[in-house]
Amino acid sequence: MPMTDRDLAITAARAGAAVVRSRYGTSLARVEKGGGDFATAADLEAEQAILDVLRAARPDDTVVGEESGRGGAGTTGRVWLVDPLCGTANYAARGMLVAVNVALRAGTRTVAAACADPFADEVFWTDGTRVCVRHSGVDEPLTPSAGTRLVDVNLDSPDPYDPAFRARRLIADPRFLERFRPRVVSTTLAVAWVAAGRRAAYVTDGDLRDSVHFTSGIALCEAAGCVVTGIDGQPLHTGAGGLVVAADEETHTALLALLDGQPLAAPGR
Incomplete structure (x- = not known):
């Protein structure tokens, strides 16, 4: 029986993730991309391992890899988005906060997605309806919760010195610090953590349409019932772009008010 898209x-x-784990702590050649961005040999090898799996099972689908670009026959209208190592700077510094993202787009919908944590041996997945984390072969449904009050803020946006860069302004706002606790994980694993209840929210600027980094995490959060919008609260991938994903409406409303410089409602009201 053919493998389902979810299982693939x-x-x-x-x-x-197996490649990322095996190469951890070894001497890694770097490939400079410009603007301070780079890939390592682990990025390239992990992407090749992913592509080998996808191309063997779905040779007619398009595959877009962060390092190798677009390839495949492209006759089905289906596109796999591959981010082999999200958190390369963490990894190169021997940090373990990284993710491996694989998502399938069919038209405008993400119909399957997986975000693997190589070092916790967890895979967060969705088939567009169910959303779970798999650990030791067991699937556990994900339930968002704002209980941690931890909000991850992406400071790796294209131009953090731009006056319009609101993620930076957010963590400097004393009202934000009164209500939430900022975190900067520097990997989209933190987006999956919102779906899992390990983060109350995630905020970033930037254009995320068809992003190899963000598509998996966004799909997980949408399937889990999180509140997912652009940075102005607009429909995702429209207007100013960006992302505010929150475990619940109250958290989302509070973050939008802070991002817009508006007064905050009291928690629980």
């Missing part, structure tokens, strides 16, 4: 996404993400 999980298998591909796990193949990439």
Whole structure:
């Protein structure tokens, strides 16, 4: 029986995660991309492992890899988005906060996605309806919660010195610090953590449409019932772009008010 898209996404993400784990702590050649961005040999090898899995199972689909670009026959209208190592700077500094992202787009919908944590041996996955984390072969449904009060803020946006860069302004706002606790994980694993109840929210600027980094995490959060919008509260991938994903409406409303410089409602009201 052919592998389902969900299982293929999980298998591909796990193949990439195995490479990331095996290369951890070794001497890694760097490939400079410009603007301070770079890839390592682990990024390239992990992406190749993922591509091998996807191309063997779905040779007619398009595959877009962060490092290798667009490839595949492209006759089905389906596109796999592959981020082999999200958190390369963390990894190169021997940090373990990284993710391996694999998502399948069919038209405008993400119909399968997986986000693997190579070092916790967890894979967060969705088939567009169910959303779970798989650990030791067991799937556990994800339930968002704002209980941690931890909000991850992406400071790796294209131009953090731009006056319009609101993520930076957010964490400097004393009202934000009174209500939430900022975190900067520097990997989209933190987006999956919102779906899992390990983060109350995630905020970033930037254009995220068809992003190899963000598509998996966004799909997980949408399937889990999180509140997912652009940075102005607009429909995702429109207007100013960006992302505010929150475990619940109250958290989302509070973050939008802070981002817009508006007064805050009291928690629980």
